[in-house]
Amino acid sequence: MTAALSPDDPAITARQRRLAILARTDATALQQAWDGLAEKPRYRHLKVPETGLVMVRARAGGVGQRFNLGEMTVTRCVVAVEAAGRELMGVGYVQGRDARKAELVALFDALALDPAHAPKIEADLIVPAQKLLAEKRQKRAEKVAATKVDFFTLVRGEG
Amino acid sequence: MTMLSSAPSSSAPPAGFSDPVQQSQASFRALLDAMARPGRIASIAGDIGRPDGVTQALAAAALTLCDLDTPVWLGPGFDTPALKNWLRFHTGAPVVAQAGAAQFALLNAGQPLPNLENFAQGSDEAPEKGATLLIQVATLQGKTAMQWRGPGIKDGVAMPPCGLPMAFWQQRAALSAAFPRGLDLYLCCSTDLIGLPRSTAITFATEA
Numbered sequence: 001m002t003a004a005l006s007p008d009d010p011a012i013t014a015r016q017r018r019l020a021i022l023a024r025t026d027a028t029a030l031q032q033a034w035d036g037l038a039e040k041p042r043y044r045h046l047k048v049p050e051t052g053l054v055m056v057r058a059r060a061g062g063v064g065q066r067f068n069l070g071e072m073t074v075t076r077c078v079v080a081v082e083a084a085g086r087e088l089m090g091v092g093y094v095q096g097r098d099a100r101k102a103e104l105v106a107l108f109d110a111l112a113l114d115p116a117h118a119p120k121i122e123a124d125l126i127v128p129a130q131k132l133l134a135e136k137r138q139k140r141a142e143k144v145a146a147t148k149v150d151f152f153t154l155v156r157g158e159g
Numbered sequence: 160m161t162m163l164s165s166a167p168s169s170s171a172p173p174a175g176f177s178d179p180v181q182q183s184q185a186s187f188r189a190l191l192d193a194m195a196r197p198g199r200i201a202s203i204a205g206d207i208g209r210p211d212g213v214t215q216a217l218a219a220a221a222l223t224l225c226d227l228d229t230p231v232w233l234g235p236g237f238d239t240p241a242l243k244n245w246l247r248f249h250t251g252a253p254v255v256a257q258a259g260a261a262q263f264a265l266l267n268a269g270q271p272l273p274n275l276e277n278f279a280q281g282s283d284e285a286p287e288k289g290a291t292l293l294i295q296v297a298t299l300q301g302k303t304a305m306q307w308r309g310p311g312i313k314d315g316v317a318m319p320p321c322g323l324p325m326a327f328w329q330q331r332a333a334l335s336a337a338f339p340r341g342l343d344l345y346l347c348c349s350t351d352l353i354g355l356p357r358s359t360a361i362t363f364a365t366e367a
Binding site: 044050087 | 171172174175177178179180248249
């Protein structure tokens with residue numbers, strides 16, 4: 001077994017970031033990126049895509065008691081991709097029931113561990129997807145901000 | 160790109176069930192039937208990715224029965240990183256160092272077997288805490304050596320030693336006295352398995 005993993009390991013935080021972006025990326029964008037690969041790697045399933053429920057827990061305001069927010073449908077998949085004579089394990093967890101999307105996320109996760117594929121995936125898939133996500137978030141924030149209501153009380157009889 | 164410490168190149172375990180839902184249910188059914196009818200052979204079909212040296216029946220039983228809440232102990236011959244990785248990856252079961260702490264034990268009859276008294280037998284109040292042993296044997300055939308009697312067996316069934324030493328069978332027979340405490344066993348060979356619950360009493364041919 002490998003040594004104990006630290007959550008601060010830069011390789012791990014980079015992978016978390018990548019997976020977070022991939023999981024939120026549109027399935028068609030992932031499929032297009034996959035179709036765009038010059039050479040499809042050979043891979044096998046370690047866990048075929050399966051759908052289940054995950055309990056989402058939260059703390060109000062990020063502090064205080066933890067509570068169960070609710071259950072969420074999640075599909076996961078684990079693949080082993082052949083790259084440069086070895087097998088790289090990739091995992092994909094996505095919201096909803098899209099099995100192919102979970103598979104694609106897992107495939108890209110594995111490929112991104114391969115130095116030969118990593119720069120291309122980062123440039124062609126991750127960075128544009130991240131930009132798109134940021135734009136979406138910005139738009140939503142603006143929409144929400146436009147409907148903001150300030151509550152105030154008029155004070156009578158002043159002066 | 161730095162080397163990712165969480166994914167060493169050789170860590171990808173064999174695949175497990177290719178169709179987890181159907182196969183685990185079919186396996187569970189086979190395991191239930193085998194335990195309900197001691198001595199009758201149940202078969203596990205389908206394609207199961209597993210580490211070298213592990214038979215189909217044992218792999219199916221382990222994947223079907225073990226989960227996050229069942230500590231597993233690996234006997235001599237099975238205590239390998241490959242098997243540990245595979246089991247943990249697919250079932251999430253914690254692998255324990257103490258045989259007595261385990262709910263399930265994977266044993267290889269090709270290696271020296273530990274004393275059966277080492278395993279958790281449960282208590283009179285909670286007999287279900289007794290361990291279940293999955294034993295991989297070389298054969299389920301052989302010359303008749305004993306009679307099994309008990310629930311699920313009409314009259315009695317003549318059984319071969321199933322590739323296990325007579326000392327093992329003597330130990331198992333001695334456990335009957337402690338019923339309802341005891342151990343449940345699955346004997347796995349290739350794609351076949353036999354169940355042997357603690358309720359089965361064993362008498363040896365010479366005593367009959």
